[in-house]
Amino acid sequence: xxxxxxxxxxxxxxxxxxxxxxxxxxxxxxxxxxxxxxxxxxxxxxxxxxxxxxxxxxxxxxxxxxxxxxxxxxxxxxxxxxxxxxxxxxxxxxxxxxxxxxxxxxxxxxxxxxxxxxxxxxxxxxxxxxxxxxxxxxxxxxxxxxxxxxxxxxxxxxxxxxxxxxxxxxxxxxxxxxxxxxxxxxxxxxxxxxxxxxxxxxxxxxxxxxxxxxxxxxxxxxxxxxxxxxxxxxxxxxxxxxxxxxxxxxxxxxxxxxxxxxxxxxxxxxxxxxxxxxxxxxxxxxxxxxxxxxxxxxxxxxxxxxxxxxxxxxxxxxxxxxxxxxxxxxxxxxxxxxxxxxxxxxxxxxxxxx
Amino acid sequence: xxxxxxxxxxxxxxxxxxxxxxxxxxxxxxxxxxxxxxxxxxxxxxxxxxxxxxxxxxxxxxxxxxxxxxxxxxxxxxxxxxxxxxxxxxxxxxxxxxxxxxxxxxxxxxxxxxxxxxxxxxxxxxxxxxxxxxxxxxxxxxxxxxxxxxxxxxxxxxxxxxxxxxxxxxxxxxxxxxxxxxxxxxxxxxxxxxxxxxxxxxxxxxxxxxxxxxxxxxxxxxxxxxxxxxxxxxxxxxxxxxxxxxxxxxxxxxxxxxxxxxxxxxxxxxxxxxxxxxxxxxxxxxxxxxxxxxxxxxxxxxxxxxxxxxxxxxxxxxxxxxxxxxxxxxxxxx
Numbered sequence: 001x002x003x004x005x006x007x008x009x010x011x012x013x014x015x016x017x018x019x020x021x022x023x024x025x026x027x028x029x030x031x032x033x034x035x036x037x038x039x040x041x042x043x044x045x046x047x048x049x050x051x052x053x054x055x056x057x058x059x060x061x062x063x064x065x066x067x068x069x070x071x072x073x074x075x076x077x078x079x080x081x082x083x084x085x086x087x088x089x090x091x092x093x094x095x096x097x098x099x100x101x102x103x104x105x106x107x108x109x110x111x112x113x114x115x116x117x118x119x120x121x122x123x124x125x126x127x128x129x130x131x132x133x134x135x136x137x138x139x140x141x142x143x144x145x146x147x148x149x150x151x152x153x154x155x156x157x158x159x160x161x162x163x164x165x166x167x168x169x170x171x172x173x174x175x176x177x178x179x180x181x182x183x184x185x186x187x188x189x190x191x192x193x194x195x196x197x198x199x200x201x202x203x204x205x206x207x208x209x210x211x212x213x214x215x216x217x218x219x220x221x222x223x224x225x226x227x228x229x230x231x232x233x234x235x236x237x238x239x240x241x242x243x244x245x246x247x248x249x250x251x252x253x254x255x256x257x258x259x260x261x262x263x264x265x266x267x268x269x270x271x272x273x274x275x276x277x278x279x280x281x282x283x284x285x286x287x288x289x290x291x292x293x294x295x296x297x298x299x300x301x302x303x304x305x306x307x308x309x310x311x312x313x314x315x316x317x318x319x320x321x322x323x324x325x326x327x328x329x330x331x332x333x334x335x336x337x338x339x340x341x342x343x344x345x346x347x348x349x350x351x352x353x354x
Numbered sequence: 355x356x357x358x359x360x361x362x363x364x365x366x367x368x369x370x371x372x373x374x375x376x377x378x379x380x381x382x383x384x385x386x387x388x389x390x391x392x393x394x395x396x397x398x399x400x401x402x403x404x405x406x407x408x409x410x411x412x413x414x415x416x417x418x419x420x421x422x423x424x425x426x427x428x429x430x431x432x433x434x435x436x437x438x439x440x441x442x443x444x445x446x447x448x449x450x451x452x453x454x455x456x457x458x459x460x461x462x463x464x465x466x467x468x469x470x471x472x473x474x475x476x477x478x479x480x481x482x483x484x485x486x487x488x489x490x491x492x493x494x495x496x497x498x499x500x501x502x503x504x505x506x507x508x509x510x511x512x513x514x515x516x517x518x519x520x521x522x523x524x525x526x527x528x529x530x531x532x533x534x535x536x537x538x539x540x541x542x543x544x545x546x547x548x549x550x551x552x553x554x555x556x557x558x559x560x561x562x563x564x565x566x567x568x569x570x571x572x573x574x575x576x577x578x579x580x581x582x583x584x585x586x587x588x589x590x591x592x593x594x595x596x597x598x599x600x601x602x603x604x605x606x607x608x609x610x611x612x613x614x615x616x617x618x619x620x621x622x623x624x625x626x627x628x629x630x631x632x633x634x635x636x637x638x639x640x641x642x643x644x645x646x647x648x649x650x651x652x653x654x655x656x657x658x659x660x661x662x663x664x665x666x667x668x669x670x671x672x673x674x675x676x677x678x679x680x681x682x683x684x685x686x687x688x
Contacts, residue, residue, distance in 0.1 A: 006670065028607060034672020083681070105533035105606070210670040330680035341607055350677050 002211050005218035012040035017224050018173060019043065019217065020314050022160060023180030024051035024342025025208055031347040033210040035217070043221060046314040047344030049163055049269060050180065052128045053080040054336040054343045055312070056156040057268040059298030060127075061086030064154060067123050067291060068099035075101045076110045077125035080340040085333065087300040091125075107139040114143075114151040123291045126153040131182040133157055133280065134254040137261050140289060152291040155281065158267055160187075161195060162278035168199040172314050176202040176220045181212075181242045188250025189240040202227065202237040205246050216241040261286055268297045270336050271309030301335070303327070308335035311344055318348035325352055357451040362481025375457050376477055379464040384440075384475040392475035394440055396497055401436035403427060404493040412459065412488050415527045416540030417616075419490055420463030425543045425616055427494035428470045429565040432550040433619065435504035436496030441467060442476040444491040448484025459488065470545035499554065508561040509582035511652035513622040518549060518635055519643040521571055522599040525613035530602060539598050542640070544617030549638035553621065556634045562622040570612040572676040574620060575648075576664040585656035587665045588648035611666075612679045622650060 021027060027047045030036065036045060049055050065086055068075040075091065082092045082103060095101045104110060107124055114122045126136045136153060143151050160183055167174065179192055184205045192203040202223040206216025219241045223230065230237060240246050258280070267279025274297065282290045306328070307321040318324050318337070328334040330346055337345035360367040377385065384392045405426045412419040424441065431438040443463070447456070467474055472494070523542040530537050546565070553560055562582075564574050571593070579586045595603075595610045603610050617640050623631040628646055635641040653661040658673060666674040 002670075025607070032609070032668070032674065033670055034666070034668040034674045035670060037672045038670060105535055109534060210668060210672075214670060346680075350680065351675060 002214055005214050006038065009039040009043060009214065009218055009221065012042055012221060014042065014225055016042045016044065017175045017221060018046055018314070019176050019178050019220055020046050020048045020174045021178040021180070022048040022050040022164065023183065024054070024340065025182060026050065026178060026180065026206070027344050027347050028342050029208040029213060031351050033213055035210065035213055039217070043217070045217075046174070046317070047311070047347075048167065048314055049272065049312040051337070051340050051342040052132070052156070052158060053084050053340045054308070055158065055269045055272070056084065056127055056336070057270045057297065057299040058085065058087045059268070059296040060154070060156045061091070062298065063292060063296050064091060064123075064125050065089055065094045065099065067154065068094050068101050072119065073100065073121040073123060075099070075123050075125055076104050076113065077101070078127070079103055080342070081125050081127055083333065084336055084339045085302045087298065087302070107135055108142065110139070110151060111142045111146065111148070114148050115146065118150055120150060122151045124151070124153045126155045126157065129158055129160060129180075129183050130186045130258075133258050133262070134186060134251070137257040140261055140286070143289060152289050153282075153293075154291040155293040156267075156296070157262065157280040158269070158278055159264070159280060161191065162275050163269060164195055165198075166272075166275045166278070167313060168195070168201065170313070174201070174314055176204065176224055178216060178220060179203040179205040181205060181207050181246065184242065184246040184250065186251050186254050188248050189238055189246055190248045191250065192238045193236055196237040200227070200231060200237070203239070205240045205242045207242040207244075212242065265294065268299050270299055271301070272312060303334040306335035308337045308345070311337050318345040319352070321345070325349060355453040357447050357453060357456070357481060358449055359481050361447065362479065368479065371453070371479060375453065375460050376479070379460045380467070380474040380477070382473045382475070384473060385477075392440070394475060394495075396439060398500075399498040401431050401434050401496040401498055402493070403430040404491065405430065406489065406491045408489050409528065410487075411531055412455070414531045414541060416523075417543040418459055418462050419488060420459035420461070421466045422543050422616060423490045423492045424463055424466040424470060424472070425545050426567070427492040428472060428545045428547065429619070431494050431496035432546050433504070433563045433565055434498060435502035435550070435554070435560070435563070436498045438470060438472045438494055438496040438547065440475045440495040441472050442493045443474055444478045445480070446489040446491075447479065447481050448487040449481055450484065450486035451488055452486065456488065466545060470547045502554065504560055504563050506562055506564065506578055506581050509578055509584055509622050509650050510561055510624070511584055511650055511655070512625055513561055513650040514625050514628045514646050515575070515586065515588070515648045515650065516621045516623065516628070516631055516635060516644055517566070517571070517593065517647045518546070518619050518621070518641045519617075520594045520596050520599065521566070521615060521618065522595055522603065522610040522613035524616040525570075526599045526602045529606070535602070535605075537598055537602060539596070539602060542615055542617040544640045546617065546619055546640065549619070549635050549641045552634035552638045553631060556630060558623055558627050558631045558634055560621055560623055560631070564620050566615045566618045566620055568614045569679040570610070570614060571620070572611040572664065573678040576676060576678045579664050580662040583653070583661045585651040585653050585659040585661065585663050585665065586648060587651060587657065587659075587667070589667050591669055592645060592647045594643055594645060611676065
């Protein structure tokens with residue numbers, strides 16, 4: 001089957017199509033698979049705002065830095081967040097200047113730290129999309145159960161549909177979306193139906209292995225070819241090519257937990273602006289666990305020529321940015337897309353020879 | 355007992371530490387002289403190297419800083435075709451270090467030195483302020499037999515590249531232990547003495563050897579491609595990685611091609627000698643999974659790429675151009 005799909009994608013000679021993935025793991029998986037080198041140039045794959053670290057605004061990083069320098073406080077966070085620039089510094093740089101920052105793998109490690117060091121105020125930098133947010137609800141459960149008073153979270157949590165809506169509304173030249181596999185495990189594939197209907201645009205939920213990518217991209221291109229026919233038959237343009245782990249309804253238990261702790265609110269996406277209802281914030285009854293996450297809207301570029309925003313919107317490729325691979329590289333990222341291994345510029349930098 | 359600043363004073367406490375821990379474990383004729391410097395026999399072409407070890411945690415699944423510091427230095431000597439003979443070690447202990455732990459580390463170091471066929475002939479201990487950590491510097495001396503010419507610049511078009519075993523074990527073991535991720539991955543830290551010895555005994559014409567340490571396979575091979583002005587082409591399907599390490603990498607968003615190893619090497623040999631080299635490596639300790647993973651091309655006749663390129667054919671036939679490691683290889687967020 002896969003060989004047939006590969007042959008089809010290689011020989012595709014229909015209308016040029018642009019597929020956008022909105023998941024950092026897809027960005028990395030597509031680069032690692034080398035799939036762009038074996039499909040028709042008429043099928044263009046672009047990376048959208050799928051890396052939660054990349055889209056966190058500088059104001060959020062500045063607040064983490066502010067807390068890291070506070071007497072008696074320690075920031076804990078995941079690896080990638082260490083390197084994202086605030087308005088002036090990164091957490092990594094602040095660590096070198098006496099800021100207290102600890103990298104952890106699981107938020108649950110912070111529970112152990114907070115219990116071991118009751119005199120230290122711990123703040124967990126909680127960044128993520130629908131995939132990661134359930135983990136933070138487990139953390140909050142533990143904080144409440146253990147009656148910990150020295151552990152809070154500083155959130156930059158975001159949801160996919162509002163930003164996809166924003167991209168389509170803004171006239172981004174995208175023909176279809178490679179819908180995020182991990183996010184969809186939580187949200188379910190039905191999550192995309194309203195957007196597919198509103199913009200008559202196909203969504204294909206896709207896995208991450210090279211063969212799963214081939215199957216998903218093939219399925220999406222076929223949907224595009226038969227789009228009018230499918231719409232005339234009243235079909236919804238959402239297909240699940242990752243049925244081994246994604247269901248139509250998703251993980252309802254996890255979704256209920258998310259809604260229990262968090263409520264929607266406006267959120268700034270780095271370089272893109274404020275998108276209504278695209279963020280999630282702790283509900284007022286849980287305010288005691290929030291280290292001040294609302295209103296961190298400041299969004300400054302460290303280099304005015306940085307065009308991460310247009311890269312994230314699929315308007316230009318990384319190579320069209322004047323800084324790319326010149327002053328901007330993974331060792332000295334000028335914009336957020338170059339920071340994370342899930343950022344589109346980072347992956348394009350590694351594969352810049354292709 | 356807990357190490358204090360007194361253990362670095364050069365006085366009674368230092369002597370006690372040397373006598374009870376270092377001299378007891380390393381015990382050999384040269385060291386036992388206890389002079390200001392070691393005088394050792396040997397002549398010819400001498401290989402010299404040094405390396406510092408700062409790994410955290412100092413004891414990890416499958417090894418410890420003691421085993422690591424011997425393997426790292428011995429393997430660096432071996433990669434030039436030298437026969438390792440002597441090691442020196444400098445211990446920098448932070449006050450608060452536990453002498454029981456130190457004993458275990460030194461004993462592990464001594465056992466690994468015996469395995470690798472080297473003597474620890476000189477040493478030094480200092481104590482600094484801190485919280486119980488331990489850093490080690492080792493230097494190594496070896497002798498290069500007549501007729502052996504192995505260098506990073508000797509890669510030739512037509513060579514095949516042999517990898518001596520699975521990638522990523524050491525990196526995953528350290529990171530797993532640092533991040534408290536339970537798994538059954540153990541470090542591959544090992545001296546490659548027997549492997550290189552077999553290649554020399556079988557008179558395999560080895561052009562280049564490199565141990566695949568920090569930066570991983572991709573970084574090492576990209577540097578080799580650049581220093582020899584050739585194109586290196588690898589096949590991803592042929593590169594051995596344990597399923598547990600693949601899963602670990604998947605979880606953290608790491609790439610086994612960029613993960614460090616401490617008991618793996620790459621050998622470049624002419625195609626006609628590939629079978630001979632494979633058999634020499636496979637019958638040595640730590641080499642049973644050796645496999646050919648790629649080839650070296652003249653840029654003019656390579657199927658793709660230009661001088662200095664490292665290309666990887668993916669399982670779906672895509673081509674990835676690999677660069678050296680960028681940044682520090684942090685785990686990603688989701």
